[in-house]
Amino acid sequence: MNEFRSDLNASDEADIAALVTRTGVFNAEEVAIARDLVTETRAKAPGADYLFLIADGVTHVDGYTCYGRIPGTDNRYELYWIAVDPDSHRHGLGRALLEASECDVRRRGGTHLFAETSTRDDYAPARRFYTANGYVCYAEVPDFHADGDGLAIFGKRL
Numbered sequence: 001m002n003e004f005r006s007d008l009n010a011s012d013e014a015d016i017a018a019l020v021t022r023t024g025v026f027n028a029e030e031v032a033i034a035r036d037l038v039t040e041t042r043a044k045a046p047g048a049d050y051l052f053l054i055a056d057g058v059t060h061v062d063g064y065t066c067y068g069r070i071p072g073t074d075n076r077y078e079l080y081w082i083a084v085d086p087d088s089h090r091h092g093l094g095r096a097l098l099e100a101s102e103c104d105v106r107r108r109g110g111t112h113l114f115a116e117t118s119t120r121d122d123y124a125p126a127r128r129f130y131t132a133n134g135y136v137c138y139a140e141v142p143d144f145h146a147d148g149d150g151l152a153i154f155g156k157r158l
């Protein structure tokens with residue numbers, strides 16, 4: 001059973017920005033968003049809007065999730081971020097982080113977890129990952145992010 005850290009510390013802004021950069025699929029603006037969510041969350045009461053689970057490696061953050069309740073919904077949650085260091089891919093860390101996040105959402109009364117991703121080829125691992133973890137692709141919106149880069153909306157009833 002993995003133990004993940006849910007509290008954020010001062011080095012997480014840089015560590016999480018570096019981690020999402022290392023995955024190679026996110027653009028600079030997306031990396032900045034990932035970093036800003038850490039900054040914003042550290043400045044507020046813990047668990048206010050965005051919840052985090054962090055997998056600490058020996059020298060850096062190996063993986064993390066960021067998720068939260070979707071405002072205005074009946075306990076639907078969204079997985080905003082999941083990333084695992086490429087050196088650790090296919091060793092079950094992503095699944096462990098996702099399952100721990102689902103468990104936390106359930107504990108908070110959440111009934112569904114949704115995850116948005118891209119239809120681009122370099123996101124095929126992410127789409128296979130969601131499917132392998134029981135998520136259904138409910139919808140695709142062509143050209144949502146850019147021409148040829150659509151939106152894929154996955155979800156799971158917990």
Ligand SMILES: CC(C)(COP(=O)(O)OP(=O)(O)OC[C@H]1O[C@@H](n2cnc3c(N)ncnc32)[C@H](O)[C@@H]1OP(=O)(O)O)[C@@H](O)C(=O)NCCC(=O)NCCS
Binds near residue numbers: 093123
């Ligand atoms: C998606 C991601 C988090 C998966 O992390 P991971 O630790 O490698 O995943 P796991 O080892 O837990 O994989 C669990 C299962 O998902 C599926 N899966 C994961 N990566 C896959 C790949 N590259 N190709 C095919 N299936 C894959 C497999 O069924 C796998 O089980 P198996 O290894 O026993 O066959 C990781 O690839 C990542 O960080 N990608 C970049 C960021 C990203 O795309 N995030 C999500 C979109 S916003």
